Amino acid sequence: MGGDDASKDLDALLEEVAEIARPKASEGELADYIPELREEDPDSFGLAVVDLDGTEHVVGDVDRPFAIQSVSKVFSLVLAMQKADAADGVRKELWGRVGVEPSGDPFNSLVQLEHEKGIPRNPMINAGALVVDDVLLDHCTDHHEEMQALVSELAGEEVTVDERIASSEEGTSGRNRAMAYLMQSFGNLHHPVDDVIKAYAHQCAVKMTARQLARASRFLANDGVDPATGRQILRPPLARRVNALMLTCGTYDAAGEFAFDVGIPCKSGVAGAIMGVVPDRYGVTVWSPPLDQAGNSRAGKAALHELTDRLDLSVF
Numbered sequence: 001m002g003g004d005d006a007s008k009d010l011d012a013l014l015e016e017v018a019e020i021a022r023p024k025a026s027e028g029e030l031a032d033y034i035p036e037l038r039e040e041d042p043d044s045f046g047l048a049v050v051d052l053d054g055t056e057h058v059v060g061d062v063d064r065p066f067a068i069q070s071v072s073k074v075f076s077l078v079l080a081m082q083k084a085d086a087a088d089g090v091r092k093e094l095w096g097r098v099g100v101e102p103s104g105d106p107f108n109s110l111v112q113l114e115h116e117k118g119i120p121r122n123p124m125i126n127a128g129a130l131v132v133d134d135v136l137l138d139h140c141t142d143h144h145e146e147m148q149a150l151v152s153e154l155a156g157e158e159v160t161v162d163e164r165i166a167s168s169e170e171g172t173s174g175r176n177r178a179m180a181y182l183m184q185s186f187g188n189l190h191h192p193v194d195d196v197i198k199a200y201a202h203q204c205a206v207k208m209t210a211r212q213l214a215r216a217s218r219f220l221a222n223d224g225v226d227p228a229t230g231r232q233i234l235r236p237p238l239a240r241r242v243n244a245l246m247l248t249c250g251t252y253d254a255a256g257e258f259a260f261d262v263g264i265p266c267k268s269g270v271a272g273a274i275m276g277v278v279p280d281r282y283g284v285t286v287w288s289p290p291l292d293q294a295g296n297s298r299a300g301k302a303a304l305h306e307l308t309d310r311l312d313l314s315v316f
């Protein structure tokens with residue numbers, strides 16, 4: 001099949017996938033802990049698939065910005081891994097303070113932290129992301145700026161932070177603070193809890209579109225090289241490790257189900273985005289705000305299931 005034909009086919013296929021997945025949103029619920037999420041339009045739906053050569057295949061609301069929330073955990077981890085790759089001490093520190101095992105628990109669970117002496121299971125759950133931010137506060141000149149610069153570079157355009165969401169996040173961060181204090185009591189948080197929570201709330205409030213997130217995940221499909229600029233964001237073995245963590249931990253206690261049904265590394269967020277990586281092929285993102293029990297976009301998961309099945313994209 002010629003390139004143009006294949007491209008046309010993919011656009012048509014995305015339309016079909018969207019049609020099948022969209023109705024599933026009615027089985028989900030909007031996150032309701034902050035007004036900005038409670039007030040999202042539950043019917044929003046966008047799906048973007050961006051080729052390594054830059055061709056963008058999109059359907060629906062792919063240019064409407066939303067808070068990336070937990071999808072930001074991938075980017076803060078990437079930033080920390082860049083620092084760790086540049087200094088052996090940082091590498092030992094990072095992987096000594098956060099694990100790489102799936103949690104099998106909700107993203108904001110406190111129970112394992114007590115048993116496991118303040119070492120979070122992985123960087124894709126809240127406790128792990130808080131430790132990553134604590135490490136970054138030591139090694140970034142400015143956490144906010146470096147995070148924003150990285151995501152803007154990967155998105156191919158300037159992305160901004162919604163300060164209203166950042167302050168709502170900070171105001172409703174009881175559980176995250178509880179985790180931070182617990183980790184502090186075990187000696188696994190070095191900066192003041194307020195500073196770590198601020199950094200984390202800020203990254204959750206970064207606003208991006210499905211199209212931008214799909215572009216931003218492409219370096220993970222391309223051995224760590226951003227295909228738009230040719231810049232090596234992470235060395236190949238490190239990029240593969242981020243993918244491994246996304247696959248095994250990126251969708252919390254539904255990671256097994258995602259591996260089974262979707263079969264590609266994914267990271268979800270509570271605003272309804274799921275960012276995926278199809279090695280050597282695509283960056284993918286779907287956005288639909290209503291969530292399932294595990295906190296993953298209901299229609300988003302259905303769309304990825306359909307897409308990866310039809311195109312035979314599972315990594316297994």
Ligand SMILES: NC(=O)CC[C@H](N)C(=O)O
Binds near residue numbers: 126
């Ligand atoms: N799953 C998520 O997206 C969680 C992010 C959310 N801001 C929280 O910390 O609870």
